[in-house]
Amino acid sequence: MRRFTEKRLLVATHNKGKLAEMRALLAPYGVEVVGAGEMNLPEPPETETTFVGNARIKAHAAAKATGLPALSDDSGIEVDALGGAPGVYTADWAETPNGRDFVMAMERTWAECEKLNAPLPRTARFRSTLVLAWPDGHDEVFEGSAEGQLVWPMRGVQGHGYDPMFQPEGYAITFAEMDPAKKNEISHRADAFRKFVKVMEAE
Template structure:
Protein backbone atom coordinates (compact mmCIF):
# COMPACT_ATOMS: atom_id res chain seq x y z
CA UNK A 1 0.00 0.00 0.00
CA UNK A 2 1.16 3.51 -0.72
CA UNK A 3 2.69 4.85 2.54
CA UNK A 4 0.93 8.19 2.14
CA UNK A 5 -2.47 6.50 2.21
CA UNK A 6 -1.64 4.33 5.21
CA UNK A 7 -0.57 7.30 7.37
CA UNK A 8 -4.02 8.87 7.38
CA UNK A 9 -7.12 8.57 5.24
CA UNK A 10 -8.56 11.97 6.08
CA UNK A 11 -6.97 15.14 4.78
CA UNK A 12 -8.11 18.72 4.63
CA UNK A 13 -7.85 20.70 1.42
CA UNK A 14 -6.94 24.30 2.15
CA UNK A 15 -9.29 25.79 -0.42
CA UNK A 16 -12.77 27.25 -0.75
CA UNK A 17 -12.69 26.88 -4.54
CA UNK A 18 -15.47 24.40 -5.33
CA UNK A 19 -13.96 23.50 -8.68
CA UNK A 20 -10.67 22.49 -7.08
CA UNK A 21 -12.38 20.67 -4.23
CA UNK A 22 -14.44 18.58 -6.65
CA UNK A 23 -11.54 17.87 -9.00
CA UNK A 24 -9.00 16.94 -6.32
CA UNK A 25 -11.56 15.09 -4.20
CA UNK A 26 -12.57 12.82 -7.07
CA UNK A 27 -8.97 11.92 -7.82
CA UNK A 28 -8.07 11.21 -4.20
CA UNK A 29 -11.25 9.24 -3.45
CA UNK A 30 -10.13 6.56 -5.88
CA UNK A 31 -7.03 6.13 -3.73
CA UNK A 32 -8.78 5.89 -0.37
CA UNK A 33 -8.39 9.47 0.81
CA UNK A 34 -11.37 11.28 2.34
CA UNK A 35 -10.97 14.96 1.57
CA UNK A 36 -12.49 17.65 3.77
CA UNK A 37 -12.54 21.26 2.64
CA UNK A 38 -11.51 24.42 4.44
CA UNK A 39 -15.18 25.38 4.47
CA UNK A 40 -15.99 22.27 6.55
CA UNK A 41 -13.87 23.78 9.34
CA UNK A 42 -14.82 27.42 8.66
CA UNK A 43 -11.19 28.21 7.95
CA UNK A 44 -10.42 31.68 6.61
CA UNK A 45 -8.39 32.00 3.44
CA UNK A 46 -4.90 33.19 4.39
CA UNK A 47 -3.34 36.03 2.44
CA UNK A 48 -1.19 34.64 -0.36
CA UNK A 49 1.89 36.72 0.28
CA UNK A 50 4.58 34.48 -1.22
CA UNK A 51 6.15 35.18 -4.60
CA UNK A 52 5.89 31.66 -6.02
CA UNK A 53 3.35 28.88 -6.48
CA UNK A 54 5.30 26.70 -4.02
CA UNK A 55 5.47 29.42 -1.39
CA UNK A 56 1.76 30.15 -1.50
CA UNK A 57 0.83 26.46 -1.45
CA UNK A 58 2.97 25.87 1.64
CA UNK A 59 1.56 28.94 3.37
CA UNK A 60 -2.01 27.67 2.91
CA UNK A 61 -1.28 24.05 3.81
CA UNK A 62 0.59 24.95 6.99
CA UNK A 63 -2.24 27.19 8.16
CA UNK A 64 -4.86 24.47 7.57
CA UNK A 65 -2.74 21.80 9.26
CA UNK A 66 -2.23 23.95 12.35
CA UNK A 67 -5.94 24.74 12.57
CA UNK A 68 -7.26 21.18 12.13
CA UNK A 69 -4.50 18.83 13.25
CA UNK A 70 -5.01 16.88 10.00
CA UNK A 71 -2.64 16.39 7.11
CA UNK A 72 -3.31 19.36 4.88
CA UNK A 73 -3.10 19.65 1.14
CA UNK A 74 -3.02 22.97 -0.67
CA UNK A 75 -2.45 23.91 -4.24
CA UNK A 76 -1.42 27.09 -5.85
CA UNK A 77 -1.87 27.17 -9.56
CA UNK A 78 -2.21 29.51 -12.44
CA UNK A 79 -1.89 30.31 -16.08
CA UNK A 80 1.53 31.42 -17.28
CA UNK A 81 1.49 33.10 -20.69
CA UNK A 82 4.86 33.29 -22.45
CA UNK A 83 4.29 36.59 -24.27
CA UNK A 84 3.17 38.20 -21.00
CA UNK A 85 6.33 37.26 -19.15
CA UNK A 86 4.63 34.43 -17.28
CA UNK A 87 1.67 36.49 -16.16
CA UNK A 88 -0.92 36.20 -14.76
CA UNK A 89 0.97 33.44 -12.90
CA UNK A 90 0.49 33.55 -9.14
CA UNK A 91 -2.01 36.37 -9.64
CA UNK A 92 -4.29 34.31 -11.90
CA UNK A 93 -7.27 34.21 -9.52
CA UNK A 94 -7.28 37.98 -9.01
CA UNK A 95 -5.99 39.04 -12.42
CA UNK A 96 -9.08 41.16 -13.05
CA UNK A 97 -9.37 42.42 -9.46
CA UNK A 98 -12.01 41.68 -6.85
CA UNK A 99 -14.51 40.10 -6.82
CA UNK A 100 -12.93 37.30 -8.85
CA UNK A 101 -14.30 37.36 -12.37
CA UNK A 102 -12.69 34.91 -14.78
CA UNK A 103 -14.71 36.22 -17.73
CA UNK A 104 -13.08 39.59 -17.16
CA UNK A 105 -9.72 37.92 -16.52
CA UNK A 106 -9.84 36.04 -19.83
CA UNK A 107 -10.63 39.28 -21.63
CA UNK A 108 -7.71 40.93 -19.88
CA UNK A 109 -5.36 38.17 -21.05
CA UNK A 110 -6.58 38.56 -24.63
CA UNK A 111 -6.28 42.35 -24.50
CA UNK A 112 -2.76 42.12 -23.07
CA UNK A 113 -1.72 39.72 -25.82
CA UNK A 114 -3.12 42.05 -28.46
CA UNK A 115 -1.26 45.00 -26.92
CA UNK A 116 1.99 43.02 -26.84
CA UNK A 117 2.01 42.63 -30.64
CA UNK A 118 3.62 39.24 -30.03
CA UNK A 119 2.27 36.39 -32.12
CA UNK A 120 3.42 33.79 -29.58
CA UNK A 121 0.34 32.31 -27.92
CA UNK A 122 2.12 29.59 -25.97
CA UNK A 123 1.16 29.18 -22.32
CA UNK A 124 1.25 26.67 -19.53
CA UNK A 125 -0.99 25.75 -16.65
CA UNK A 126 1.19 25.16 -13.58
CA UNK A 127 0.15 23.61 -10.27
CA UNK A 128 2.23 23.11 -7.14
CA UNK A 129 0.75 20.93 -4.41
CA UNK A 130 2.00 21.19 -0.85
CA UNK A 131 1.26 18.38 1.59
CA UNK A 132 1.95 19.23 5.24
CA UNK A 133 1.75 16.71 8.08
CA UNK A 134 1.05 17.51 11.74
CA UNK A 135 4.68 16.72 12.62
CA UNK A 136 5.76 19.62 10.43
CA UNK A 137 7.14 17.64 7.52
CA UNK A 138 6.08 18.63 4.04
CA UNK A 139 6.36 17.59 0.41
CA UNK A 140 5.98 19.55 -2.82
CA UNK A 141 4.76 18.26 -6.17
CA UNK A 142 4.61 20.20 -9.44
CA UNK A 143 2.42 19.49 -12.45
CA UNK A 144 2.65 21.37 -15.70
CA UNK A 145 0.67 21.30 -18.95
CA UNK A 146 1.98 23.11 -22.01
CA UNK A 147 -0.45 24.56 -24.52
CA UNK A 148 -1.66 27.76 -26.08
CA UNK A 149 -4.19 30.53 -25.66
CA UNK A 150 -7.14 30.49 -28.04
CA UNK A 151 -9.76 33.16 -28.66
CA UNK A 152 -12.71 33.45 -28.36
CA UNK A 153 -13.48 31.32 -25.28
CA UNK A 154 -15.02 27.92 -26.00
CA UNK A 155 -16.91 25.25 -24.07
CA UNK A 156 -19.18 25.08 -21.06
CA UNK A 157 -17.15 22.92 -18.67
CA UNK A 158 -14.24 23.43 -16.33
CA UNK A 159 -13.56 26.64 -14.47
CA UNK A 160 -11.13 29.54 -14.43
CA UNK A 161 -9.22 29.96 -17.68
CA UNK A 162 -10.27 26.56 -19.08
CA UNK A 163 -12.29 28.12 -21.98
CA UNK A 164 -9.17 29.71 -23.52
CA UNK A 165 -6.48 27.07 -22.90
CA UNK A 166 -5.83 24.32 -25.43
CA UNK A 167 -3.32 21.72 -24.21
CA UNK A 168 -0.65 20.47 -26.60
CA UNK A 169 -1.79 17.63 -28.81
CA UNK A 170 -5.49 18.44 -28.36
CA UNK A 171 -7.96 20.18 -30.66
CA UNK A 172 -10.22 21.13 -27.75
CA UNK A 173 -9.78 23.53 -24.86
CA UNK A 174 -10.15 22.22 -21.31
CA UNK A 175 -13.69 23.63 -21.08
CA UNK A 176 -14.79 21.44 -24.00
CA UNK A 177 -13.70 18.25 -22.23
CA UNK A 178 -15.53 16.12 -19.73
CA UNK A 179 -14.27 16.19 -16.16
CA UNK A 180 -12.74 12.74 -16.65
CA UNK A 181 -10.96 13.80 -19.83
CA UNK A 182 -9.55 16.92 -18.22
CA UNK A 183 -8.52 14.96 -15.13
CA UNK A 184 -6.32 12.79 -17.33
CA UNK A 185 -4.48 15.81 -18.71
CA UNK A 186 -4.57 18.61 -16.18
CA UNK A 187 -1.66 20.18 -14.36
CA UNK A 188 -3.38 19.39 -11.06
CA UNK A 189 -3.85 15.73 -12.01
CA UNK A 190 -0.17 15.48 -12.92
CA UNK A 191 0.89 16.93 -9.58
CA UNK A 192 -1.49 14.58 -7.77
CA UNK A 193 -0.15 11.60 -9.71
CA UNK A 194 3.33 12.43 -8.44
CA UNK A 195 2.01 12.74 -4.90
CA UNK A 196 0.20 9.41 -4.94
CA UNK A 197 3.15 7.68 -6.59
CA UNK A 198 5.28 8.76 -3.66
CA UNK A 199 7.68 10.85 -5.72
CA UNK A 200 9.30 12.97 -3.04
CA UNK A 201 11.50 15.73 -4.48
CA UNK A 202 14.08 17.35 -2.26
CA UNK A 203 12.57 19.92 0.11
Protein backbone atom coordinates (compact mmCIF):
# COMPACT_ATOMS: atom_id res chain seq x y z
CA MET A 1 0.00 0.00 0.00
CA ARG A 2 1.39 3.40 -0.99
CA ARG A 3 1.87 5.82 1.88
CA PHE A 4 0.30 9.28 1.69
CA THR A 5 2.90 11.89 2.71
CA GLU A 6 1.71 15.07 0.98
CA LYS A 7 0.45 18.06 2.96
CA ARG A 8 -2.22 19.15 0.47
CA LEU A 9 -5.15 17.01 -0.56
CA LEU A 10 -7.89 17.68 -3.05
CA VAL A 11 -11.24 16.27 -1.99
CA ALA A 12 -13.11 15.54 -5.20
CA THR A 13 -16.57 16.67 -4.15
CA HIS A 14 -18.90 19.61 -4.79
CA ASN A 15 -20.98 18.63 -1.74
CA LYS A 16 -20.32 21.20 1.01
CA GLY A 17 -21.55 18.88 3.76
CA LYS A 18 -19.25 16.08 2.64
CA LEU A 19 -16.31 18.51 2.30
CA ALA A 20 -16.87 19.86 5.84
CA GLU A 21 -16.96 16.29 7.16
CA MET A 22 -13.68 15.45 5.40
CA ARG A 23 -12.03 18.64 6.69
CA ALA A 24 -13.01 17.74 10.25
CA LEU A 25 -11.71 14.19 9.87
CA LEU A 26 -8.39 15.36 8.39
CA ALA A 27 -7.82 18.30 10.76
CA PRO A 28 -5.69 16.32 13.27
CA TYR A 29 -3.23 15.31 10.53
CA GLY A 30 -2.15 18.78 9.42
CA VAL A 31 -3.33 18.21 5.86
CA GLU A 32 -4.65 21.21 3.91
CA VAL A 33 -7.93 20.22 2.27
CA VAL A 34 -9.25 21.89 -0.86
CA GLY A 35 -12.54 20.99 -2.52
CA ALA A 36 -13.16 20.36 -6.21
CA GLY A 37 -15.86 23.03 -6.18
CA GLU A 38 -13.42 25.59 -4.78
CA MET A 39 -11.09 24.85 -7.68
CA ASN A 40 -13.95 25.15 -10.19
CA LEU A 41 -13.46 21.61 -11.44
CA PRO A 42 -16.31 20.14 -13.47
CA GLU A 43 -18.14 17.13 -12.07
CA PRO A 44 -17.28 14.14 -14.27
CA PRO A 45 -20.19 11.90 -15.33
CA GLU A 46 -20.57 8.99 -12.91
CA THR A 47 -21.12 6.19 -15.40
CA GLU A 48 -20.23 3.16 -13.26
CA THR A 49 -22.71 0.93 -11.43
CA THR A 50 -20.62 0.47 -8.27
CA PHE A 51 -19.45 2.81 -5.52
CA VAL A 52 -15.79 2.03 -6.22
CA GLY A 53 -16.21 2.60 -9.96
CA ASN A 54 -17.72 6.06 -9.51
CA ALA A 55 -15.24 7.01 -6.78
CA ARG A 56 -12.37 6.10 -9.12
CA ILE A 57 -13.81 8.29 -11.89
CA LYS A 58 -13.97 11.31 -9.59
CA ALA A 59 -10.59 10.83 -7.92
CA HIS A 60 -8.60 10.24 -11.11
CA ALA A 61 -10.28 13.12 -12.97
CA ALA A 62 -9.45 15.53 -10.12
CA ALA A 63 -5.86 14.30 -9.71
CA LYS A 64 -5.21 14.55 -13.45
CA ALA A 65 -6.72 18.05 -13.70
CA THR A 66 -4.80 19.54 -10.75
CA GLY A 67 -1.63 17.49 -10.26
CA LEU A 68 -2.64 16.99 -6.63
CA PRO A 69 -3.45 13.71 -4.92
CA ALA A 70 -7.24 13.49 -4.82
CA LEU A 71 -9.57 11.73 -2.43
CA SER A 72 -13.08 10.97 -3.59
CA ASP A 73 -16.02 9.39 -1.87
CA ASP A 74 -18.92 7.59 -3.44
CA SER A 75 -21.52 6.73 -0.89
CA GLY A 76 -25.15 5.92 -0.54
CA ILE A 77 -27.80 4.17 1.45
CA GLU A 78 -28.89 0.58 0.87
CA VAL A 79 -32.38 -0.36 2.07
CA ASP A 80 -32.83 -4.10 2.53
CA ALA A 81 -36.57 -4.02 1.81
CA LEU A 82 -35.80 -2.37 -1.55
CA GLY A 83 -33.21 -4.94 -2.56
CA GLY A 84 -30.36 -2.57 -1.73
CA ALA A 85 -31.82 0.45 -3.54
CA PRO A 86 -31.18 3.31 -3.94
CA GLY A 87 -27.55 2.26 -3.34
CA VAL A 88 -25.21 3.70 -5.95
CA TYR A 89 -28.14 5.77 -7.28
CA THR A 90 -28.80 7.52 -3.93
CA ALA A 91 -27.96 10.99 -5.28
CA ASP A 92 -29.96 10.33 -8.45
CA TRP A 93 -33.10 9.81 -6.37
CA ALA A 94 -32.61 13.37 -5.10
CA GLU A 95 -32.03 15.01 -8.49
CA THR A 96 -34.40 17.77 -9.64
CA PRO A 97 -34.05 20.43 -12.36
CA ASN A 98 -33.07 22.84 -9.56
CA GLY A 99 -30.49 20.68 -7.79
CA ARG A 100 -30.71 17.86 -5.27
CA ASP A 101 -33.71 17.55 -2.98
CA PHE A 102 -33.02 14.91 -0.34
CA VAL A 103 -36.34 15.47 1.42
CA MET A 104 -38.02 14.35 -1.80
CA ALA A 105 -35.64 11.37 -1.98
CA MET A 106 -36.37 10.33 1.60
CA GLU A 107 -40.12 10.65 1.01
CA ARG A 108 -39.78 8.42 -2.06
CA THR A 109 -37.72 5.85 -0.15
CA TRP A 110 -40.26 5.59 2.66
CA ALA A 111 -43.15 5.49 0.18
CA GLU A 112 -41.52 2.60 -1.70
CA CYS A 113 -41.18 0.69 1.59
CA GLU A 114 -44.83 1.40 2.43
CA LYS A 115 -45.91 0.18 -0.99
CA LEU A 116 -44.23 -3.14 -0.23
CA ASN A 117 -45.61 -3.27 3.33
CA ALA A 118 -42.00 -3.82 4.38
CA PRO A 119 -41.82 -5.09 7.98
CA LEU A 120 -40.28 -3.00 10.76
CA PRO A 121 -37.51 -2.39 11.55
CA ARG A 122 -36.62 -1.38 8.02
CA THR A 123 -32.94 -2.20 8.12
CA ALA A 124 -30.51 -0.24 6.02
CA ARG A 125 -26.88 0.74 5.85
CA PHE A 126 -24.81 3.61 4.62
CA ARG A 127 -21.84 2.59 2.51
CA SER A 128 -18.80 4.70 1.71
CA THR A 129 -15.99 3.95 -0.71
CA LEU A 130 -12.99 6.27 -0.62
CA VAL A 131 -10.50 6.28 -3.46
CA LEU A 132 -7.19 8.08 -3.08
CA ALA A 133 -5.64 8.73 -6.50
CA TRP A 134 -2.27 10.18 -7.37
CA PRO A 135 -1.54 12.12 -10.59
CA ASP A 136 0.57 9.17 -11.83
CA GLY A 137 -2.56 6.99 -11.96
CA HIS A 138 -1.99 4.92 -8.82
CA ASP A 139 -4.91 4.57 -6.41
CA GLU A 140 -5.85 2.97 -3.10
CA VAL A 141 -9.39 1.95 -2.10
CA PHE A 142 -10.95 2.08 1.39
CA GLU A 143 -14.49 0.86 2.15
CA GLY A 144 -16.70 1.47 5.17
CA SER A 145 -20.28 0.96 6.30
CA ALA A 146 -22.71 1.90 9.08
CA GLU A 147 -25.63 -0.39 9.90
CA GLY A 148 -28.98 0.91 11.10
CA GLN A 149 -32.64 1.35 10.24
CA LEU A 150 -34.95 3.84 8.59
CA VAL A 151 -37.27 5.98 10.74
CA TRP A 152 -40.26 8.11 9.84
CA PRO A 153 -41.01 10.97 10.10
CA MET A 154 -37.58 12.51 9.53
CA ARG A 155 -35.83 13.75 12.65
CA GLY A 156 -33.06 16.29 13.20
CA VAL A 157 -31.40 19.13 11.32
CA GLN A 158 -27.70 18.22 11.49
CA GLY A 159 -25.88 16.36 8.76
CA HIS A 160 -26.88 16.05 5.12
CA GLY A 161 -28.42 13.66 2.62
CA TYR A 162 -30.41 10.84 4.19
CA ASP A 163 -29.20 11.55 7.74
CA PRO A 164 -32.66 12.60 9.07
CA MET A 165 -34.18 9.17 8.37
CA PHE A 166 -31.24 6.95 9.37
CA GLN A 167 -30.94 5.69 12.94
CA PRO A 168 -27.59 3.94 13.45
CA GLU A 169 -27.47 0.60 15.21
CA GLY A 170 -27.19 0.97 18.99
CA TYR A 171 -28.58 4.52 19.09
CA ALA A 172 -32.06 5.98 19.64
CA ILE A 173 -31.38 9.09 17.56
CA THR A 174 -30.77 9.70 13.86
CA PHE A 175 -27.53 10.90 12.30
CA ALA A 176 -29.27 14.27 11.86
CA GLU A 177 -30.00 14.51 15.60
CA MET A 178 -26.45 13.56 16.51
CA ASP A 179 -23.64 15.94 17.34
CA PRO A 180 -21.51 16.11 14.17
CA ALA A 181 -18.38 15.10 16.10
CA LYS A 182 -20.15 11.99 17.33
CA LYS A 183 -21.43 11.14 13.86
CA ASN A 184 -17.89 11.55 12.54
CA GLU A 185 -16.79 8.82 14.97
CA ILE A 186 -19.32 6.19 13.88
CA SER A 187 -20.34 6.98 10.30
CA HIS A 188 -19.70 4.87 7.22
CA ARG A 189 -17.27 7.54 6.05
CA ALA A 190 -15.44 7.41 9.37
CA ASP A 191 -15.15 3.63 9.00
CA ALA A 192 -13.58 4.02 5.55
CA PHE A 193 -11.52 6.96 6.77
CA ARG A 194 -9.93 4.93 9.57
CA LYS A 195 -8.58 2.62 6.88
CA PHE A 196 -7.37 5.58 4.81
CA VAL A 197 -5.55 7.04 7.84
CA LYS A 198 -3.33 3.95 7.91
CA VAL A 199 -1.68 5.11 4.67
CA MET A 200 -0.69 8.34 6.43
CA GLU A 201 0.51 6.63 9.59
CA ALA A 202 2.26 3.67 7.94
CA GLU A 203 6.03 3.57 8.20
